[in-house]
Amino acid sequence: MLNDRKKKILQLIIEDYISTAEPVGSRTIARKYDLGLSPATIRNEMSDLELLGYLEQPHTSAGRVPSAQAYRLYVDSLIEPGALSDNERALINGWFNERRRSLDEIFQSTAKILSRMTQNVSMVLANRDAGARFRYMKFLPLDEHHAILCIITDDGNVDNCVVEIPLGMRPEELDYLAGKVSRLLEGRELSEIDEELLQIIHSNIAEDKLLFTSLVQSLRRLRNKHMEQKVFLGGTKQLLNQPEFRDVERVRNLLGILEEERVVRDLLKSGEDSGLKVTIGSENKFSGIQDCSMVQATYRLNGKIVGTMAVLGPTRMEYGKVISVMDYLHKYLKTMFEHENNK
Amino acid sequence: MLNDRKKKILQLIIEDYISTAEPVGSRTIARKYDLGLSPATIRNEMSDLELLGYLEQPHTSAGRVPSAQAYRLYVDSLIEPGALSDNERALINGWFNERRRSLDEIFQSTAKILSRMTQNVSMVLANRDAGARFRYMKFLPLDEHHAILCIITDDGNVDNCVVEIPLGMRPEELDYLAGKVSRLLEGRELSEIDEELLQIIHSNIAEDKLLFTSLVQSLRRLRNKHMEQKVFLGGTKQLLNQPEFRDVERVRNLLGILEEERVVRDLLKSGEDSGLKVTIGSENKFSGIQDCSMVQATYRLNGKIVGTMAVLGPTRMEYGKVISVMDYLHKYLKTMFEHENNK
DNA sequence: TGTTAGCACTCCAATGATATGAGTGCTAAC
DNA sequence: GTTAGCACTCATATCATTGGAGTGCTAACA
Numbered sequence A, B: 001m002l003n004d005r006k007k008k009i010l011q012l013i014i015e016d017y018i019s020t021a022e023p024v025g026s027r028t029i030a031r032k033y034d035l036g037l038s039p040a041t042i043r044n045e046m047s048d049l050e051l052l053g054y055l056e057q058p059h060t061s062a063g064r065v066p067s068a069q070a071y072r073l074y075v076d077s078l079i080e081p082g083a084l085s086d087n088e089r090a091l092i093n094g095w096f097n098e099r100r101r102s103l104d105e106i107f108q109s110t111a112k113i114l115s116r117m118t119q120n121v122s123m124v125l126a127n128r129d130a131g132a133r134f135r136y137m138k139f140l141p142l143d144e145h146h147a148i149l150c151i152i153t154d155d156g157n158v159d160n161c162v163v164e165i166p167l168g169m170r171p172e173e174l175d176y177l178a179g180k181v182s183r184l185l186e187g188r189e190l191s192e193i194d195e196e197l198l199q200i201i202h203s204n205i206a207e208d209k210l211l212f213t214s215l216v217q218s219l220r221r222l223r224n225k226h227m228e229q230k231v232f233l234g235g236t237k238q239l240l241n242q243p244e245f246r247d248v249e250r251v252r253n254l255l256g257i258l259e260e261e262r263v264v265r266d267l268l269k270s271g272e273d274s275g276l277k278v279t280i281g282s283e284n285k286f287s288g289i290q291d292c293s294m295v296q297a298t299y300r301l302n303g304k305i306v307g308t309m310a311v312l313g314p315t316r317m318e319y320g321k322v323i324s325v326m327d328y329l330h331k332y333l334k335t336m337f338e339h340e341n342n343k
Numbered sequence C: 001t002g003t004t005a006g007c008a009c010t011c012c013a014a015t016g017a018t019a020t021g022a023g024t025g026c027t028a029a030c
Numbered sequence D: 001g002t003t004a005g006c007a008c009t010c011a012t013a014t015c016a017t018t019g020g021a022g023t024g025c026t027a028a029c030a
Helices: A004-020 A026-032 A039-051 A068-078 A086-098 A103-118 A171-185 A195-204 A209-227 A248-259 A261-269 A319-341 B004-020 B026-032 B039-051 B068-078 B086-098 B103-118 B171-185 B195-204 B209-227 B248-259 B261-269 B319-341
Strands: A121-127 A134-141 A146-153 A158-164 A229-234 A276-279 A292-301 A304-314 B121-127 B134-141 B146-153 B158-164 B229-234 B276-279 B292-301 B304-314
Touching (some): A004 A026, A026 A039, A068 A319, A103 A229, A103 A304, A103 A319, A121 A261, A134 A171, A146 A209, A146 B146, A158 B146, A158 B158, A171 A195, A195 A209, A229 A261, A248 B248, A261 A304, A276 A319, A292 A319, A304 A319, B004 B026, B004 B039, B004 B068, B086 B103, B086 B319, B103 B121, B103 B229, B103 B304, B103 B319, B121 B261, B146 B209, B158 B209, B171 B195, B195 B209, B229 B261, B248 B261, B261 B304, B292 B319
Antiparallel strands (some): A121 A304, A134 A146, A146 A158, A276 A292, A292 A304, B121 B304, B146 B158, B292 B304
């Protein structure tokens, strides 16, 4: 185990490196932070820390750089959480209030804020269904062959799509049909509308084959749309602010990976079970981002996963700041969703 | 005026430079393209072209690079349009078919295709209203205090928002009110729903103040939403493929500009009147992109502007290819929209 | 035993000198 | 009008030199 002094020195090295992105030398530590120790002493400690695997030297005459192991220790026990400043909080509130009309926009804002505050790429995976329940459906006539199917959920969301209807079907017939299906589905979560249930509807109301087929198709589509997990990215531009990404080639690699929605989705899903998860460097099993770190938080509402947000950046990341921001966003979103649900 | 030989040489230089991004020397032209001329002759011609302002030399002992004036001539009279290959066409069709459920998705796909095909940043400005006409509106009851206002337009789109309703108002009353307002607005374009018209509605149906206020508010909001011009960006990542953007600083500058939706909107609007517009280098008056070129096309449907698409990249741009792609997309979208409208 | 000053050593990064070569411009001959 | 020949230019690559930041080690000190 490390004694207190070693821990303190390691912490200072990590924090210095995080803010300067330059290898840290013994003189720097002695000069910048008042430890009452000479560079030589610090040098000895650093030498020990290197042997223990916490520090690495890019080359003999450079300073030292924290290893993944050091960051791990830092995140697990050295970090001082530290709340956001009033200023930062005001900034976040301002950004959120800019636009927050729909759920999607809230998630988009979250991604944007996360990346702006942390100067890194952010990702938000939104589980859209979030336990919404079917309330009722209704047809709005459009023309002779088409009507709009509206589905209302208990959170006040409406979804619609155009369905084909048999020529000459009267509005009353449509209303009757809508009522019948509505009674079957009322109160169910959208995720419950599975193939089996659709089959039951089918056999229950086989009065009009054509309409029925298109109705079921539409229901299925709407259900899928609701179930669909959507990925929001933020701050891909911020990447360029990090000295680690001076090299265009590296930027391109990472952006290439982020472009694959499927990959991002898997990446985010991999950490869904734990509330807060920090993955450092090669701890991450996804290829292409093994020289990056990721901080990830999962949100639940009444036990259900609402979404996952993450910040991806170089291992040299302001872990403390990232975690504070996420924490604040978490609380913010929580009240927002709860309010939404009680409406 | 330039004689044919000068034109031919200029064209070859431009095309060589476009494909290699390296200054073109006289030897290169003589070797690569069989003009039956020696490098010396070509050198003389190039010297003339430089005096005439068509070529520039980065430094004495480098080859020559086309000037903005040269690109202008190239675009205006040297370019050979050239259709897309079957392969490319199939690629585009495939990308479009991936997802094209909503208008927004079509525009997003357009941006994506545009950028993938041209290896440059693309922008699409969508005028959402596109001449849609009000058909009718309807209230869908939600709870005691709220209903969902649905507005159906003649292109089959539905828009909705939650409105507050007076406690205890019966569905029939809501239907009556909806019918009344519907009759007033039926057949009008959404853009026509201006403050004046809203006032008329107000004075016509003053039966219930509270409901009325929230109804008008919602109508206004929906109108604005429909009128809103939305910007879709594509291929900001492609930037990094262009040698002109090897320098991270330049990338950052441009991305910073593109991040400002307002700027992009203005940029696109500036070229709305002409069908196809090519702006080369400093011809563009917007600061920050004066070393870029932009190819822009505006789409109309029944005389109304539906949207504008543009490709932004280094002045060394495959103008011919870009124009062909836009042309194809134009036709593609046209049939798509027309089909949409006749549905 | 822990701390520190001193000093030799390492090695990157910056600097400058030199060479290379692509490309031009000019002249004279065809 | 075209072309071969040649001197000239200048960016880029290469290599040696230097300066400095940082380390490791040793010996002295508290």
